[in-house]
Amino acid sequence: MANILLRVRDYNLAATLDSGQVFRWHEQNDTWNGVVGKHFVRLKQTPEGIFAETASQVNDWDWLREFLQTKIELEAILKTFPDDPPMRDAVAACSGLRILRQDPWECLASFILSSTKQIVQIRQIVSLLCERFGERLAPQPHIGSDLFHSFPMPQQIATASEAELRACKMGFRAPSLLAAARRIADGSFDLEAIHKMDYPEAREELMKLRGVGGKIADCVLLFGYGFDSAFPVDVWIERALQRLYFPRRRVSEKRLRHFAATHFGPHAGWSQQYLFHYIRTKLE
DNA sequence: GTCCAGGACCTAG
């Protein structure tokens, strides 16, 4: 058992963990339960910051600071957002929303499974995947069984059959996940190398994987590698941009992506996350 | 029963 108080301000833990970046966090009595690496973690927002507890002994908490990105100064990022009505509304509605820094493989695998799935269903698929292929962690009473397991490594998925993966309800995404896991496990695809590339090259590289197009590549680059300029355009964002910025005329997806790349600045990915969470929770 | 979901990919025009 170990615990720590991470002193941060302008950090909305609930919005951050529930904004479609991660799929394994569950809220229970204002406490968020999840798994980071091989650590089961409980997080609670307090006036002083974020209080964290783990089941196992912990001496160095850098892995958690890294995941939560507690050293980021949010104000400096918000200042780079365009000053227009939709952006002002989104920031006001989701104050304290952050971008996390996930393990690249977990992020890649999760978003390969995300295509044309609702977030609740992505959670379900990822939960089954972890339960059946992840490493068993120390038992935690009162917690859903999926949180007894770490996210499976590429090697653990690479040895599975397509049928076993389909049994996790991932449908046509199974061959893509299997192919990615095998290429990473056998070394023919290097997730570490992405760190050293610039954004266009990194995006192109990820898109070489089957089942990874521009949108999924952008999610992985933003949530897993910290490429802040990556701007994932899914059906929600596409509709939102169309409606909030071009209400009169219909704009092609191509031009919409060009607009996003030029209008939102160096931290476009953050502004995208504010818009995404805003339209999914506050609008409608 | 119908529509749609944090898409990608392939084909035809």
Added chain:
DNA sequence: CTAGGTCATGGA
């Protein structure tokens, strides 16, 4: 370059 069909599964 754009439009349309296909893939699997389940929530709304």
